[in-house]
Structures are given as structure tokens and as C-alpha cells.
Amino acid sequence: MNYVALKMLFGDRAKYLMLLCGLTFAVMLIVQQGSIFWGLMIWSQSSVSNLNVPIWVTDPGIAQVDEVKPIADTAVDRVRSVPGVEWAVPLYKGLLRARLSNGDYHQITLTGLESSTLIGRPAEVLEGRFEDVLQPDAVVLDQWAVERMGGPNVIKIGTVFELNDKLARVVAIAKTQKSFTNIPVVYTTYERAIRYIPRERRTLSYVLAKAKDGVPVAEVTKRIHEQTGLGAFTAEEFGWKTIGWVLKNTGIGINFGTTILLGFIVGMAIAGQTFYLFTVENLRQFGALKAMGASTFTLARMILLQAFTVGLTGYGVGIGLATVFGFFTARSGGLPFIETWQLLLLVLVALLAICTFSALISIIKLARLEPAIVFR
């Protein structure tokens, strides 16, 4: 009877297409919004992921990576003295204003890396050499800084600008993950970063560290916290802490969650109603099948097959459309779009729920159907 069920489904082309459109729209909306949401979350913790170090140490009361709470310079040595720590280096991170030669001001994130190792440097450099940051007054910008500060004609290798009335010369352009706030990032050495900023009693933002081989990172962060009283987090923990802060303080989760929920409800409403109508319009035919000996179980199986066939087709088409959208928007960097298998699995579960709901209301109708309807 599977054959009959599928022919009935595809035979009513208008209803089939309406069902397919409803489910495709729901899937596309959920995947698209979910992927953008997750992309934004990844952007929000890009300050952690761009530096690619395993352990972050800072003030224990820190809420997220961009909320810097300076700690004492001695923290570096205290962390180095913790058993299991292979190395520990200082990191400066703070906001500053850059003044271009054309008089424009731009807020930037100044990142100061330990000069002897340059630990935390971006993995990929688009132009120039990152090592040239060791030259006098040298800085490296990320590619988003080029875009935000006037474009490649204004910002290029050799461009000179001022940071707090002190000279900065661009020696390289690095490739990084865009940040949530999209503030340009200027990399330099830790010592030079301290010279750029106004005088402060405490200037150390973070201590970046690594556990010795064979020692679990979580164990080392625990030891650092216990022995220094500082907050020590694995990169993953710190990333999630930042995402949690963004979700709690920006309302972005509710915003996207509402859209995703709407997609789910609209999909369920359209699919449920159309599928129910499809069943009601074929009630006499279903009654005839019942009279001819088809059990309610057989009819339920037919309905479920129809629902899941159109559902899985809509799932494929919806994901395809969302992926094409993501491909074009993410390629230009305009929108974050990260499609994860977890999201696709979640959408599949949501879709199966929609299909089951749609099928169930039809099955209930059919279970109550008296085959005698065919004689009326």
C-alpha cells in the first residue's frame, strides 16, 4: 500500500506543492536563522579563538573576553610557577583610538603579544610578514581593519597612523575571524602596546598559558586557580563563558529564538492544516479502502509515509536553499553563517515532530472514520 500512498500524495500536485513549500519554508527559516545565530555566537568569542591558546588566566570575576579586568604584572611568573604549566606569556588587550593621516578616528582593539614568541598571533597572514611587527613602531592589522578604516587604498602595508599620539606603521595584514562588534584589531608587541596606552597602574590583561604534554588542561587550569587565586579557563570554557554572557545580556537569543519558533509554528500550522485538508478531501477514498479491508493501521502507515516523504523532501530542499543563501552571504563576510550538524539534526527532529503532528490529526480522523461513509 506504500505505492498507493505515494501515488495519492503526488497525484494531488497542488496540495503536495503547498505542503512541500510550507515545510521547505519552515526548514529554510530555522536553518538560516539558526546558522546566523550560531555564526554570531562564534563571532562573539572570536577574540578567544583568533589567539588559539589553550589556557586563559585573568581576574576571577571576568564575565567575557572583551571585558578586560587588568591584573598585576607578577601574575605571569605566578602562573609559570604552577606545576604542569609549560609556558605562560602576557597579553595586553584594550580599546584605543587610531587617528589616520586624513584626520579620521577609528576605535580599535589593541592586542599586545609577548615579543619573543609572538604567542597568540593569527595563523594566516594575507600581506607582509607577521615577524616584522618586531620592527620599530610596527603593527599588524586584521583584514577587517582594512575594511573598517577606509579600504585598501587608505590602509595598506606602509600606512602610518597614530595611537595615542604615537606612531604606528602597518607591516602586515592578518586573516582573522570577524568579531561580533567588528572593531578593527591592531596587533603589536606587549611592550609596545604598553607604550601606546595611557599610563595605568595595572596593564596586564591576560596570561596565556599551555599545559605540559600529558597533563590535562582542565587539571592545570584548576591548579592555576587554586594556587594563584586568578580565574583560569580553558579556551573552550572561556569561549562558552563569552557566548553565555552575550546571550544573557543582549537579548539576541530571544530574538533569534522567537524567529526560529515562529518558523516551527508556521511550518507546523501550514503542514498540519494542508495535510488534514488532504485527508478530509480524500475521506471517501480512505473510507473505500477501509471497506475493502484496509485496517486503520494500514491507513495510518500510509498517512505517516506520505507525511514523512513530503517532510524529508522539504528538509532536503530547505537545507539546500539555506546553504546556498549561507554560501553567498558568508563568502562576502557580511553575515555570519555557520551550519553545524547539531543544528541540522535539531531541525530534522523538529521537522519529524511537525510531520508526526500533521499525520496524527489525520490518523485520528481516519481512526474515527466509519467506512459506511462510502454508502452515503
Place this chain on the structure above:
Amino acid sequence: MDHPAELQTQPAAVRLRGIVKSFGTGDTKVTVLRGIDLDIYLGEMLLLVGESGGGKTTLLSAIAGILDIDEGDIDVLGVPLSDLPAGKRTTFRGQTMGFIYQQFNLLPALTAAENVAVPLLIQKISRSAALRRARAMLDRVGLGDRAEFLPKNLSGGQQQRVAIARALVNEPRLLICDEPTAALDGPNGQKIMELLREVGRAPDRCVVIVTHDSRIFHFGDRMANLTDGRIVSIEAITREGTA
């Protein structure tokens, strides 16, 4: 009550005793069948006639086991249908009965052959075997060349012939027909009845037809007149007319 002499010697294929059926409750309760007793024999074609609202269709639904009765016993081919649980009744119906409806009730998305194959597919016969038998059955009703047509591309008479083929494809022992000629014009109705008599009537099968159409009365073997929920007469029919 009058039974054809040659049939009275064998046991009834369908045996109805004291059938009562009401719809609604309280003040709105309507009793549609008021104690029906009826025997239908293998090899005969019984016409159920009578005025509208007399209970013909209700009685037909009860015989088919698709409507629960309030009182009485229904035995079909020796099986006490009224005592069978719903699931077993459905299976029994699929194995032993064929149905022809006033509105044909063909599945619009299926070709004529596929429609005819449906009762076999319900019995879990493979699709290829079911379609083979369905095409052979369509040949018998003169629609072999229309096997791949959709119902919408067939005339009303042709659609009813497809429905007849569908009703007979699983070789049922009880063929139940509800106003088979009501949606057809006079000549087409006659042809359908000729076909039903030719391919539907068989020694090991009984055919029950509900009809209003007096032009087809002469095709039956007996005619039971149902009025106000009671069988008021049963007459044997000769080929020239009623006896």
C-alpha cells in the same frame, strides 16, 4: 416469503435475524432497521429496493460489516459477523467481499489498473502480480485498452466498469453494490447491469444490489422491498418480470 426453488435446498450465504439499528439518542433517536430477517443464497442476485429512507443502505452497510448493529445476528458464509471484533471483521471483509459504489470511489491519482489492483495490494499481494491480475480483470469488463488511463479520462460508464473490476478482482463470495447505476444514464446503466450479471454473478457468489432504478429490476433473481425499516415483501423475478 418467496425463495427460488433451486436455492432453497442450500444453506444461506448471508443470514440476517432480528436486525435492529437506530441512530441518535433521546428525542432525536430514529430506528432505521426494525427487526430484519433475510436469507441470501450463493448464486443469486438479490435486489434491495424501497423508498428513500427505508433503510436499504443501512442494511447493506450492516451486511458488509461496516456498521455496528444494535440487535440481531448477521452470519456471512457461516461466520457470525456481528460477533467478530473490528479488526477481524476488516480482514474478513477484505478476503470475502467486493464493493461497488454509486460514486465509484476510484482513487483519482491511480490508473484504472492500479485502482483495480488495490484490493489485492491490501491483501499484501505483490504489486506486479496484483497489476497482472488487475489487467486481466479489466479485459473481462472490456477495458483492457484503458488500463493505464486515469479515472478523470474515463466516462462515467467506464469508471463504473473499473469499479466492477476492482470489486471482482479478489474473487469475492459476496458482492455488495450500492446504487451501481444511479450516476449513469439509462443505456449505460443497462450495460453495467448486463456486465454485473455476466461477470459478477457466479454459483459460489451472492450479489446484493441496493437500487431505486426500476429499469434494472429484471436483472435480479429476487427483490426484497424494504419500507420503513421492515422487509415488506420478497419476490422471485423471472427473466420476463416479477413472478
